Amino acid sequence: MHILLTNDDGYQAAGIQTLYRTLRAKTTHKISIVAPDSQRSATGHSITLFHPLFFSEYQLDGEEKGYAVSGTPSDCVKLAVQGELVPKPDLVVSGINQGSNLGTDVFYSGTVSAAMEGVILGIPALAVSVASYEFVNFEPSAEYLAESLDHIVQGHQTGLLNINFPGNPRESWSGIKVTRLGRAVYDNVFERRVNPRGRVYYWQCGNLSKDLDEDTDLRAIQENYISITPMHSDLTDFKRIENYKKTFQKHTV
Amino acid sequence: MHILLTNDDGYQAAGIQTLYRTLRAKTTHKISIVAPDSQRSATGHSITLFHPLFFSEYQLDGEEKGYAVSGTPSDCVKLAVQGELVPKPDLVVSGINQGSNLGTDVFYSGTVSAAMEGVILGIPALAVSVASYEFVNFEPSAEYLAESLDHIVQGHQTGLLNINFPGNPRESWSGIKVTRLGRAVYDNVFERRVNPRGRVYYWQCGNLSKDLDEDTDLRAIQENYISITPMHSDLTDFKRIENYKKTFQKHTV
Numbered sequence: 322m323h324i325l326l327t328n329d330d331g332y333q334a335a336g337i338q339t340l341y342r343t344l345r346a347k348t349t350h351k352i353s354i355v356a357p358d359s360q361r362s363a364t365g366h367s368i369t370l371f372h373p374l375f376f377s378e379y380q381l382d383g384e385e386k387g388y389a390v391s392g393t394p395s396d397c398v399k400l401a402v403q404g405e406l407v408p409k410p411d412l413v414v415s416g417i418n419q420g421s422n423l424g425t426d427v428f429y430s431g432t433v434s435a436a437m438e439g440v441i442l443g444i445p446a447l448a449v450s451v452a453s454y455e456f457v458n459f460e461p462s463a464e465y466l467a468e469s470l471d472h473i474v475q476g477h478q479t480g481l482l483n484i485n486f487p488g489n490p491r492e493s494w495s496g497i498k499v500t501r502l503g504r505a506v507y508d509n510v511f512e513r514r515v516n517p518r519g520r521v522y523y524w525q526c527g528n529l530s531k532d533l534d535e536d537t538d539l540r541a542i543q544e545n546y547i548s549i550t551p552m553h554s555d556l557t558d559f560k561r562i563e564n565y566k567k568t569f570q571k572h573t574v
Numbered sequence: 575m576h577i578l579l580t581n582d583d584g585y586q587a588a589g590i591q592t593l594y595r596t597l598r599a600k601t602t603h604k605i606s607i608v609a610p611d612s613q614r615s616a617t618g619h620s621i622t623l624f625h626p627l628f629f630s631e632y633q634l635d636g637e638e639k640g641y642a643v644s645g646t647p648s649d650c651v652k653l654a655v656q657g658e659l660v661p662k663p664d665l666v667v668s669g670i671n672q673g674s675n676l677g678t679d680v681f682y683s684g685t686v687s688a689a690m691e692g693v694i695l696g697i698p699a700l701a702v703s704v705a706s707y708e709f710v711n712f713e714p715s716a717e718y719l720a721e722s723l724d725h726i727v728q729g730h731q732t733g734l735l736n737i738n739f740p741g742n743p744r745e746s747w748s749g750i751k752v753t754r755l756g757r758a759v760y761d762n763v764f765e766r767r768v769n770p771r772g773r774v775y776y777w778q779c780g781n782l783s784k785d786l787d788e789d790t791d792l793r794a795i796q797e798n799y800i801s802i803t804p805m806h807s808d809l810t811d812f813k814r815i816e817n818y819k820k821t822f823q824k825h826t827v
Contacts, residue, residue, distance in 0.1 A: 365648070366618035366681040373767070373775040395618070395682070396778070404764035404776055425694050425807060428619040429648070434681070441678050441757075465827065476821055480811055494827045499818040501810040504694075511657035514626070522626040523657055525649070547827060551814035554678060557754040558733055561804035565752040568729055574718065574747045574800065 322474075323351045325410035325439070327397045328418060329364060329431025332356040332389035336417035336451070336459045343463035345382055348470060353410070354379075354387035355401035357394060357431075362420075364393045366434035374400055394435030402442050412474060413439030416449030417459050417466075421485050423452070423538045423548070424505035433552075436481050440554045446481045447473070452542045453488020462486040465547070473549075481552040485538060487545045498546040503537030506530045575727075576604045578663035578692070580650045581671060582617060582684025585609040585642035589670035589704070589712045596716035598635055601723060606663070607632075607640035608654035610647060610684075615673075617646045619687035627653055647688035655695050665727060666692030669702030670712050670719075674738050676705070676791045676801070677758035686805075689734050693807045699734045700726070705795045706741020715739040718800070726802075734805040738791060740798045751799040756790030759783045 324344065328337040337356055344352055358377065369392045379387035388406055390397050394415065401407050415435040422430040432448050439446035451462050465486070466473075473482065483502075487494050507527035515521055533540055541548035577597065581590040590609055597605055611630065622645045632640035641659055643650050647668065654660050668688040675683040685701050692699035704715050718739070719726075726735065736755075740747050760780035768774055786793055794801035 363621050363623045364618070365620035365687065367620045367684075368616050368618070368682050368778065370616045370778055373777050374764075375773065375775045399778065400764060400776060403760070404766070427809060428687070428690065428694070428807075429621050431620075434618065437681065441681070469825070472821070472825060476817065480814065482818075491827065496827055497822045497825055499815055499822055501812065501815065502808060507656070511627075511653060513657075520628065522628045523653060524626050525621065525623055525652065549818060549822065551811040551818055552809045553811040553814075554681075554809075555755060556680065556805045556807075556809065558804040558806040559754065561733065561806075562752055562754065564729065565735075565802060565804055568725070569750045569752055569802065572722070572725060572750055574744065574749055 322411045323408055325401055325407060325413045326352060326354045327356045327394055327413065327415050327435045329357065329361045329394040329435065330419055331359045331361065332387065335457065336419055339459035340417050340463045340466065343467045347467035351383065351385055353385045353407040354381065355390060355397045355406055357397060358389040358391055361393055361431050363429050364431040365429050366395050366437065367393050368399065369393060369396050394431040395438045398435050398438040402444065410444055413444050413446040414449060415446065417462055418450035420450065420454050421452035421542060422448060422450045422483065423485055423542060424503040426505045427483060427502060433483055437554055440481050445477050445479055448481060448483045450485045451488050452485050456488040461491040465491065483550040483552055485542050485548045487542060487547065493545060494547060495545040498541040498548055500538040500541045500548045500550050501536055502550055503534060503539035505539065575664045576661055578654055578660060578666045579605060579607045580609045580647055580666065580668050580688045582610065582614045582647040582688065583672055584612045584614065585640065588710065589672055592712035593670050593716045593719065596720045600720035604636065604638055606638045606660035607634065608643060608650045608659055610650060611642040611644055614646055614684050616682050617684040618682050619648050619690065620646050621652065622646060622649050647684040648691045651688050651691040655697065663697055666697050666699040667702060668699065670715055671703035673703065673707050674705035674795060675701060675703045675736065676738055676795060677756040679758045680736060680755060686736055690807055693734050698730050698732055701734060701736045703738045704741050705738050709741040714744040718744065736803040736805050738795050738801045740795060740800065746798060747800060748798040751794040751801055753791040753794045753801045753803050754789055755803055756787060756792035758792065
């Protein structure tokens with residue numbers, strides 16, 4: 322299997338580098354890296370249309386190469402596959418991200434969007450995150466992923482699996498839960514300040530108020546489970562299509 | 575009804591300004607504008623976490639205000655609602671965008687993402703686009719929207735309607751179709767060039783190869799219909815959840 326690694330924390334980030342080393346050490350897969358040249362968190366699914374994309378090339382172990390690209394996570398996957406920077410991957414793995422990607426927050430996530438770009442291009446994908454900004458050890462999640470990859474990928478021929486690991490050592494993990502995306506709600510999202518010249522500005526921040534519903538990803542992580550959410554790429558609301566067909570049936574232009 | 579207008583082409587763009595003037599002239603709704611201070615196309619659902627958000631304030635007709643914000647389309651909706659820049663809107667309308675937002679391209683779209691942000695915050699939303707970069711007359715689509723708004727909003731209590739107008743005069747429109755999102759596939763996406771110093775770079779571009787399936791938005795626009803696609807905000811693939819529960823049933827950490 323040829324795996325394309327990408328992320329949104331940047332090519333040199335500990336999460337992707339630990340994952341690369343661990344997959345090289347514990348599996349026989351071929352691994353390329355195409356990742357942003359700097360931190361691109363919260364870039365969502367943005368792509369670069371009005372600037373060209375430059376990149377630096379690195380020789381990895383074996384025949385594979387790494388590329389640090391002057392673009393977003395989604396640019397990286399598009400450039401890797403459609404620009405044929407690397408051989409066509411069988412799997413896109415995005416991460417390991419520092420910080421959770423749960424619930425409706427997946428829309429803002431560069432990590433999840435890069436994986437979704439793989440899906441749009443017809444390649445199954447994993448988005449992988451550690452649900453903590455303080456726990457900076459990516460070895461437990463990287464090792465778990467390397468050990469379980471064949472099991473996870475078996476039967477995962479299409480679509481995206483959004484995997485969040487608890488932000489603490491492996492011995493305190495509770496187990497695995499297959500979850501749905503919860504609704505991430507934030508309190509106190511904008512903090513108003515005044516600059517020294519008297520101009521008002523806002524900082525976006527806030528505390529996540531957890532969705533406690535039993536089967537959500539937010540709940541699973543709160544209870545120290547690995548959360549695995551199957552995601553698809555179609556935002557069409559099929560349930561509402563028939564209703565709207567009636568609404569617009571007699572409506573003319 | 576209080577309507578929040580936003581877009582990704584920027585506060586001064588013809589699309590949003592024409593829509594504002596037309597809704598003011600042809601409806602009695604209150605209308606605020608919170609839009610990016612410059613062009614933010616293809617920003618997807620990115621948000622600004624590492625810089626503060628500044629804005630310029632404008633007095634609109636009536637009591638309402640307009641804000642041009644140093645952020646992305648999604649920032650604008652978040653700041654408007656969660657930062658309480660304007661009274662809580664009953665409807666978010668994002669657009670009118672210059673250029674279509676169809677199929678899987680909705681993931682890259684700042685226009686659609688701003689509307690989706692409304693949905694995440696519990697407010698029904700419309701994303702509105704004219705499917706042409708050459709046809710720069712927004713009056714036909716703005717007028718149609720103003721005339722039909724009550725009909726469109728009736729029964730639209732939740733979720734997003736993604737509306738694309740044909741990029742030509744109203745007399746050539748074929749009618750209205752309620753559609754699903756098609757799969758947007760591009761040919762020749764990355765054009766490789768070498769700069770005067772010998773460094774390779776890529777431009778992202780390409781021609782859309784249309785999804786001709788009968789019920790897609792791409793097909794509807796190709797045939798000069800107004801395309802209306804109901805969208806939701808949950809990317810969970812519920813069909814696959816049960817399968818994965820079996821896969822991971824006996825899997826331990």
